[in-house]
Amino acid sequence: MTDPTDAETACFEAGIKFGSLYHQFAGTPLSLESAASIEAAMEESIENQPHCESVTVSVQRDALEAELAASSADYTELTGRFLEVEIVVDYEGQTVVTRMAMEDGYPLMRLESVHDRE
Amino acid sequence: MTDPTDAETACFEAGIKFGSLYHQFAGTPLSLESAASIEAAMEESIENQPHCESVTVSVQRDALEAELAASSADYTELTGRFLEVEIVVDYEGQTVVTRMAMEDGYPLMRLESVHDRE
């Protein structure tokens, strides 16, 4: 057993941001009209968290439009299949890039890269 | 026992919007910088719900600033003491106005008026 490295802590911090973002906002009523405002709120609220460099949220309008067209409703609930997200965390000079996108029908959160800035 | 009236159903619908708004967004990381975007997202997402005429959310900057000044943090969590909310529901011609504001240290959701449009 060893003490966590800065890179490992940076990865832990990046995971916290992803879990927070997803479980805070999953279930929010979502339409094409409200997509832009929820994107902005998700980005700006999670960027408040410590060590969070940037959050980029993109509601997938095509997937949303397809779901709404297939039903009689004019809104649905925010869930992973309407989201692409990139989060960049910096902790003690370690930069971590993480991404969420659909894979095989599931929203997969993935650690893309860990990078020592110096 | 009687069938619910349209006015009663309108009040039920208004309550749903309030409970939804509060429990969807409580806990969101909140700072002075992100206050405007969460206001917009709360308004536009809940306005998607059926029979919802308008939602007006005002993050209380004074209360937020006071809390942040009293701590070492630059953000906190969204909770009722930072919110004033008005929601107007229209159901079958019955207009219901509801409001949430702090009272005796608690965020109180209150039914203000029920109004037959005709």
Place this chain on the structure above:
Amino acid sequence: MTDPTDAETACFEAGIKFGSLYHQFAGTPLSLESAASIEAAMEESIENQPHCESVTVSVQRDALEAELAASSADYTELTGRFLEVEIVVDYEGQTVVTRMAMEDGYPLMRLESVHDRE
């Protein structure tokens, strides 16, 4: 315009409980093994709210089992299509019974009855 009646306020209160329950817990990771504990937590937490007589939550095991069988995952997210809920509110002698169940593929929250106890 008139002041709200006790029955109308009771209906408003019932709506708050429903919106709260749904948006607090939508998105929770859910499996057959964890269904009983989330049912209990939903019931007991919402029963804390004012004027709430009883909350009965039933996770629909058949629907959940069917969804899990159709996918490669062993859990999913809690959403309305796995829920049947009954909430009873009592406000100033007015008893309101409300129910949520699937209708035409949507989770519908419905005001069942408003009843003066005396």
Place this chain on the structure above:
Amino acid sequence: MTDPTDAETACFEAGIKFGSLYHQFAGTPLSLESAASIEAAMEESIENQPHCESVTVSVQRDALEAELAASSADYTELTGRFLEVEIVVDYEGQTVVTRMAMEDGYPLMRLESVHDRE
């Protein structure tokens, strides 16, 4: 830039669990009577997530009792100051132990240890 190690991915996964747990359940109505059921639901629901070995949630009854005694209410909202949490993640033989507890008035999520099982 290098590919993430298994230990780093394990730390990322542990962070996801923490962020999920906190932002799914923050804001839930909480009393001494409902504390046990929310503990169980938090544990069992997050244990559904991939690579999650165990989740242990302890609602701090003393802190909760003190808060309720200081107010006129018989319930409050779940937030970090009522929680101690331990989460153990195992990813490809890397075991990560993480903990949340109050520190200087803030709920701090901390990476305790990263451990190669072999």
